[in-house]
Amino acid sequence: MSALDLARWQFAVTTLYHFLFVPVTIGLAWFVAGFQTAWYRTRDERWLRVARFFGKLFLINFALGVVTGIVQEFQFGMNWSAYSRYVGDIFGAPLAMEALAAFFLESTFLGLWIFGWDRLKPKAHLATIWLVAVGTTASAYFILAANSWMQHPVGYRLNPVTHRAEMTSIAQVLTNSTLIRAFGHTIAAAGLTASMLVLAVAAWHLRARSPQAGLFEPVARIALWATLATAVFTILIGHTQAQLMTKQQPMKMAGAEALYTTQNGANFSLFDIGPWQKYPSKSLVSIHLPHLLSVLADNSWNGRVEGINDLQAQAVQRYGPGNYRPIVGVDYWTFRIMTGLGFLAALLAAGGLLLARRPGRLAGSARFLRLAVWGAAIPLAANLAGWLFTEMGRQPWVVQGLLLTKDAVSPTVGPWSVGLTLAGFTLLYGVLAVVEGLLMVRAAKAGPEQPGSLTAAGADTLPDALPVLSY
Amino acid sequence: MLLANTHGYWNLQSFWFLLIAILWIGYFVLEGFDFGVGILQRLLGRSEAERGTLIKTIGPVWDGNEVWLLTAGGATFAAFPTWYATTFSAFYLALFLVLLGLIVRGVAIEYRNKRTDPAWRARWDWVLAVSSALPALLWGVAFSDFVKGVPIDAHGTFTGNLLDLLGPYALFGGLTTLALFTFHGALFLSLRTTGELEQRARRVALRLAYPAALLVLGFLWWTYANARSMHDKGLVPGIVPLAAMALPFAAGIFARAGRTGWAFFATALSIALVTATLFLNLYPRVLVSSTSNDNSLTIFTTSSSHYTLTVMSIVALVLTPVVLAYQAWTYWVFRARLGGEEVGTPLEALARSPLGSEH
Numbered sequence: 001m002s003a004l005d006l007a008r009w010q011f012a013v014t015t016l017y018h019f020l021f022v023p024v025t026i027g028l029a030w031f032v033a034g035f036q037t038a039w040y041r042t043r044d045e046r047w048l049r050v051a052r053f054f055g056k057l058f059l060i061n062f063a064l065g066v067v068t069g070i071v072q073e074f075q076f077g078m079n080w081s082a083y084s085r086y087v088g089d090i091f092g093a094p095l096a097m098e099a100l101a102a103f104f105l106e107s108t109f110l111g112l113w114i115f116g117w118d119r120l121k122p123k124a125h126l127a128t129i130w131l132v133a134v135g136t137t138a139s140a141y142f143i144l145a146a147n148s149w150m151q152h153p154v155g156y157r158l159n160p161v162t163h164r165a166e167m168t169s170i171a172q173v174l175t176n177s178t179l180i181r182a183f184g185h186t187i188a189a190a191g192l193t194a195s196m197l198v199l200a201v202a203a204w205h206l207r208a209r210s211p212q213a214g215l216f217e218p219v220a221r222i223a224l225w226a227t228l229a230t231a232v233f234t235i236l237i238g239h240t241q242a243q244l245m246t247k248q249q250p251m252k253m254a255g256a257e258a259l260y261t262t263q264n265g266a267n268f269s270l271f272d273i274g275p276w277q278k279y280p281s282k283s284l285v286s287i288h289l290p291h292l293l294s295v296l297a298d299n300s301w302n303g304r305v306e307g308i309n310d311l312q313a314q315a316v317q318r319y320g321p322g323n324y325r326p327i328v329g330v331d332y333w334t335f336r337i338m339t340g341l342g343f344l345a346a347l348l349a350a351g352g353l354l355l356a357r358r359p360g361r362l363a364g365s366a367r368f369l370r371l372a373v374w375g376a377a378i379p380l381a382a383n384l385a386g387w388l389f390t391e392m393g394r395q396p397w398v399v400q401g402l403l404l405t406k407d408a409v410s411p412t413v414g415p416w417s418v419g420l421t422l423a424g425f426t427l428l429y430g431v432l433a434v435v436e437g438l439l440m441v442r443a444a445k446a447g448p449e450q451p452g453s454l455t456a457a458g459a460d461t462l463p464d465a466l467p468v469l470s471y
Numbered sequence: 472m473l474l475a476n477t478h479g480y481w482n483l484q485s486f487w488f489l490l491i492a493i494l495w496i497g498y499f500v501l502e503g504f505d506f507g508v509g510i511l512q513r514l515l516g517r518s519e520a521e522r523g524t525l526i527k528t529i530g531p532v533w534d535g536n537e538v539w540l541l542t543a544g545g546a547t548f549a550a551f552p553t554w555y556a557t558t559f560s561a562f563y564l565a566l567f568l569v570l571l572g573l574i575v576r577g578v579a580i581e582y583r584n585k586r587t588d589p590a591w592r593a594r595w596d597w598v599l600a601v602s603s604a605l606p607a608l609l610w611g612v613a614f615s616d617f618v619k620g621v622p623i624d625a626h627g628t629f630t631g632n633l634l635d636l637l638g639p640y641a642l643f644g645g646l647t648t649l650a651l652f653t654f655h656g657a658l659f660l661s662l663r664t665t666g667e668l669e670q671r672a673r674r675v676a677l678r679l680a681y682p683a684a685l686l687v688l689g690f691l692w693w694t695y696a697n698a699r700s701m702h703d704k705g706l707v708p709g710i711v712p713l714a715a716m717a718l719p720f721a722a723g724i725f726a727r728a729g730r731t732g733w734a735f736f737a738t739a740l741s742i743a744l745v746t747a748t749l750f751l752n753l754y755p756r757v758l759v760s761s762t763s764n765d766n767s768l769t770i771f772t773t774s775s776s777h778y779t780l781t782v783m784s785i786v787a788l789v790l791t792p793v794v795l796a797y798q799a800w801t802y803w804v805f806r807a808r809l810g811g812e813e814v815g816t817p818l819e820a821l822a823r824s825p826l827g828s829e830h
Contacts, residue, residue: 059581060581060582060585062581063577063578063581063582064578066534066537066577067573067574067575067577067578068574069541070537070540070541070570070573070574071570071574073541073544073545073548074544074559074566074570076548076555076559077544077548077555077556077558077559077560078559078560078563078566078567079560081556081557081559081560082556084548084552084555084556084559085552085553085556087552088548088549088551088552088553088555088556088775089552089775089776089779090779091548092545092547092548092549092550092552092555092775092779093549093779093782093783095545095548095549096542096545096546096548096549096550096783096786097545097786098545099538099541099542099544099545099546100542100545100786100787100790100791100794101786101790103538103541103542104535104538104542104794104797104798105797107534107535107537107538108535108538108794108797108798108801109797110534111530111531111532111534111535111801112531112801112804114530114531115527115530115531115805116531116804119804119805119807120804159776164552166775166776166778166779167775167776167778167779167782168778170782410556410560410563411628412560412561412628412629412630413560413563417563417564420564420567421563421564421567424567424571428571428574428575432574432578435578435582439582439585439586442586443585
């Protein structure tokens with residue numbers, strides 16, 4: 001394999017892995033802040049136990065999100081130095097802002113939250129977790145600003161002397177139409193991820209009739225509503241994103257719909273199979289609904305939607321000879337997995353809420369509770385599919401229309417170096433995933449602290465820990 | 472040859488060079504003692520509980536301290552993309568090892584207490600010691616190379632390999648940061664603990680004082696000799712390296728006299744001035760070429776556009792004071808010393824607090 005292929009694999013492995021933890025961190029921060037606020041307002045100790053319990057899960061997850069995040073910042077320079085030189089003038093700015101505005105905020109106030117239970121007044125302590133939530137969310141905004149610029153470059157000019165992209169308007173970079181929608185979609189998806197995790201944990205305790213089960217009835221109900229709301233928001237914002245993408249990155253959307261030729265009143269694909277090639281030029285089997293794609297993409301019955309083959313011909317005219325198609329199968333299926341799982345999540349929540357209308361039915365339905373436990377995997381899988389779609393669908397470009405991925409890789413780093421670090425990260429990440437998974441499951445099953453046993457020690461000790469000498 | 476600075480000092484590039492130097496200084500001063508605590512907790516803590524107390528001294532702050540590194544990286548990317556790109560791809564395997572160290576030690580600190588099993592905790596404590604020593608050593612190696620130079624051709628492309636990064640001067644620099652950070656960490660621990668732990672930390676600090684001081688002395692003398700032989704003494708005013716050399720000795724004397732606070736302040740200042748010496752020696756270069764000084768990367772050949780630098784300057788000037796204020800406040804909140812027998816009080820905090828007492 002070439003250094004380019006290995007560097008792409010490395011980016012995929014490290015970024016997808018990082019993004020297992022990020023949405024949980026963002027979403028769970030808001031949940032913990034909400035539960036702690038409920039305690040602060042009602043002074044009902046049960047909310048405090050719930051807040052600290054989910055805080056514990058939050059911390060186990062947060063640790064891996066943080067340490068794998070350092071790799072993210074470093075690998076642009078390490079594996080993609082040509083990219084970094086070309087776009088650094090624009091791309092570096094949101095990254096630096098993220099560190100200064102978001103990372104300091106979340107890390108400092110999280111330290112205060114963990115260790116500050118007996119050192120801060122309750123109101124100040126409550127403020128720390130809200131600031132953590134704001135910090136994690138702000139971080140998403142800045143990093144998506146950087147990514148959105150790769151999807152839809154704005155506020156720049158090409159310097160003819162240095163052959164680099166240079167920023168001309170930070171305002172345009174930070175208000176990119178792509179960014180606004182990507183941010184809404186990502187935050188809603190993060191909320192969905194955390195909601196389904198909270199639901200899964202609550203469902204496990206209800207089903208196991210654990211001693212703490214009573215605590216989890218209201219939690220399950222909140223999580224069901226949150227799941228429904230965030231799933232609907234994710235889908236709706238995703239829909240507006242897709243409409244925008246049809247204009248900004250038509251090739252990506254054409255691939256997602258396996259639409260090969262430009263159509264007026266385009267068909268929406270229910271199921272397509274093409275020849276076993278990376279870049280086929282037609283489908284073998286296609287089951288579709290007439291006109292629906294035009295309605296979805298353009299809000300019109302006979303709207304024109306461009307197809308892969310025509311877009312490829314246009315791109316050759318514009319950029320010169322070359323292949324400007326993404327791998328159609330990957331584009332098509334990741335898009336369908338993502339959207340399908342989003343609807344599945346909404347359906348599951350709606351089903352749960354129907355059950356929950358009568359008291360006791362939810363806690364009594366072993367079948368639904370088991371589904372809800374496994375449901376935690378739905379948004380995680382959808383998140384990964386979503387990023388694969390976004391990034392693979394943009395290929396062969398690393399910056400849409402400006403820079404090809406093959407021209408972005410570090411020229412001085414050989415395949416052995418990239419291969420070694422790829423193997424190293426994959427191995428380490430694999431081990432850490434096992435450790436993290438076991439800790440999460442253990443902490444989730446152990447449940448909240450018993451009434452009256454709360455310690456200053458705070459949220460990072462498990463309840464089975466020694467009561468003394470541990471924090 | 473002496474690289475002429477034809478641009479003067481009053482430009483945005485110089486401002487960002489200064490800012491990045493300050494970020495690295497902040498990172499080394501703060502994470503320096505984090506590394507030291509990580510390295511020393513195996514040695515100083517005789518029981519699992521004692522090690523827990525030692526690690527707890529950095530528990531609330533280590534992550535915030537590490538953000539200084541992320542900010543230095545982000546600032547370099549934004550203000551000097553070519554500096555960031557060339558350096559990070561040239562120091563590829565070294566940075567990979569640093570990353571492994573930083574990943575593993577973050578996990579070790581956060582996960583050791585997640586189970587009560589003593590074997591689990593003992594394993595993580597070993598992992599923490601090794602993974603703290605690795606970056607403490609490698610940062611010294613990398614910064615020595617920045618100053619001493621690595622093979623860079625006329626196109627600004629790195630042409631060397633890993634062995635070019637591991638010369639005797641660079642390895643000496645690595646040992647220096649390792650010793651200085653460990654000394655710094657020992658003083659931090661003796662400030663932040665009580666009783667037997669405080670005594671032990673102080674004894675180790677005293678034993679580390681002279682080796683660390685001599686290494687700093689040797690390293691800066693070597694740096695000066697390099698600079699002279701390359702005729703690029705640059706801007707280094709004598710007082711900065713001289714003070715950096717003298718301060719670890721002063722720290723040893725303060726520690727012996729029981730003035731631990733002053734001793735810690737002296738190592739902190741020494742770390743700051745050693746880092747400042749290297750940056751002053753570099754200016755206006757950012758990465759020296761050992762092939763030919765004409766190939767060295769400078770702040771003027773690697774910087775972003777004037778517009779980007781202006782935008783980032785405004786952002787930095789607005790946000791930095793806020794960040795400094797709340798980080799300082801964190802240290803104030805957690806200023807109390809921790810004893811070996813510290814008990815997590817069955818939460819009187821909640822009982823004591825006006826809210827908790829009502830039910």
